[in-house]
Amino acid sequence: MVARQHRRGGAAFAAMAVAGVVATAGGCAGGDGGGGAPADERPGREADVVRKAADVLLAAGSSKASTSMEMAAGGTRVTIRGEGGYDFGRRMGKLRVVLPEDPSGADEHRPITELLSPDALYMKNRGAGVPDDKWVRIDSTALDDGNLVTGGVTDPLTAAELLRTATDVTFVAEQDLAGTRVRHYRGVADIVRAGRQASPYARAALTSAAKGFAKAAVPFDAYLDDAGRLRKVRHRFSYVNQGRTVEVASTTLLYAFGEPVTVTLPPSGDIYEGEIGT
Numbered sequence: 391m392v393a394r395q396h397r398r399g400g401a402a403f404a405a406m407a408v409a410g411v412v413a414t415a416g417g418c419a420g421g422d423g424g425g426g427a428p429a430d431e432r433p434g435r436e437a438d439v440v441r442k443a444a445d446v447l448l449a450a451g452s453s454k455a456s457t458s459m460e461m462a463a464g465g466t467r468v469t470i471r472g473e474g475g476y477d478f479g480r481r482m483g484k485l486r487v488v489l490p491e492d493p494s495g496a497d498e499h500r501p502i503t504e505l506l507s508p509d510a511l512y513m514k515n516r517g518a519g520v521p522d523d524k525w526v527r528i529d530s531t532a533l534d535d536g537n538l539v540t541g542g543v544t545d546p547l548t549a550a551e552l553l554r555t556a557t558d559v560t561f562v563a564e565q566d567l568a569g570t571r572v573r574h575y576r577g578v579a580d581i582v583r584a585g586r587q588a589s590p591y592a593r594a595a596l597t598s599a600a601k602g603f604a605k606a607a608v609p610f611d612a613y614l615d616d617a618g619r620l621r622k623v624r625h626r627f628s629y630v631n632q633g634r635t636v637e638v639a640s641t642t643l644l645y646a647f648g649e650p651v652t653v654t655l656p657p658s659g660d661i662y663e664g665e666i667g668t
Contacts, residue, residue: 439614440553442590443550444588446618447644448479448547448617453478453644454476455483455642457546458470458641459543459638459639460641470490471487471649475649480653483505486503488502489542496507503515504542506541506543509529511527513525513526530595533595534601535627536600551589552579552581553610554668558578560577561573561575562576567613570615571616572621573615574613575612576610579609581596582600584600605629623642625639628641
């Protein structure tokens with residue numbers, strides 16, 4: 391496949407980092423303290439606690455992040471993993487993303503550097519024909535999945551923004567997550583409503599995402615600490631690619647809150663404008 395950036399038709403680029411991997415294939419947490427309001431444990435308030443997750447992350451400032459994205463299609467299951475950090479105030483992150491090994495025995499994929507920003511995804515070491523010193527820039531609002539799965543990573547703050555639409559929320563249990571006490575909640579988010587209810591910076595991407603998923607309902611498991619900060623969230627998406635439904639489970643772990651995260655977007659001269667192959 392060859393894709394061209396800067397086109398909505400180029401949303402087929404989603405197949406490059408995620409669905410393309412499926413096609414070729416056939417927790418950390420700290421005990422650090424921090425701000426945020428304590429979770430409200432009064433009966434019937436579970437949904438309110440979960441819906442506030444994005445606001446509490448914004449107040450936390452920044453954190454380290456670990457991600458995993460599991461996909462299943464045609465009996466094949468693959469996992470993409472990422473490590474890095476996220477600046478919630480600037481709504482920007484930097485992650486090192488590792489693609490799964492190619493079962494055909496081909497050379498191992500190089501790790502991809504991904505820069506997340508409110509309106510675009512930047513990737514280095516992704517796509518045949520892209521020079522080693524160049525970046526690929528993808529307009530998040532031009533992707534049919536709103537960049538929830540395209541890069542193999544769900545933007546951590548966007549993942550929390552989805553929780554603003556949480557319904558049918560139930561408290562599961564208190565448990566230990568790598569040494570931190572967390573409360574486990576389970577419920578369902580709605581991509582369509584998220585496009586209307588999310589913070590302004592996330593609405594365009596989430597509105598676009600509503601067009602690329604087989605179901606608007608997104609089941610989730612969310613784990614919040616005593617300060618109400620989202621420590622772990624797992625969403626289960628049903629994504630449509632080339633007429634097939636791909637089941638995607640995206641998990642994000644957040645820890646080391648308040649640790650500085652530096653993200654510098656590449657200058658325009660470092661952005662590749664040519665054709666990109668898988």
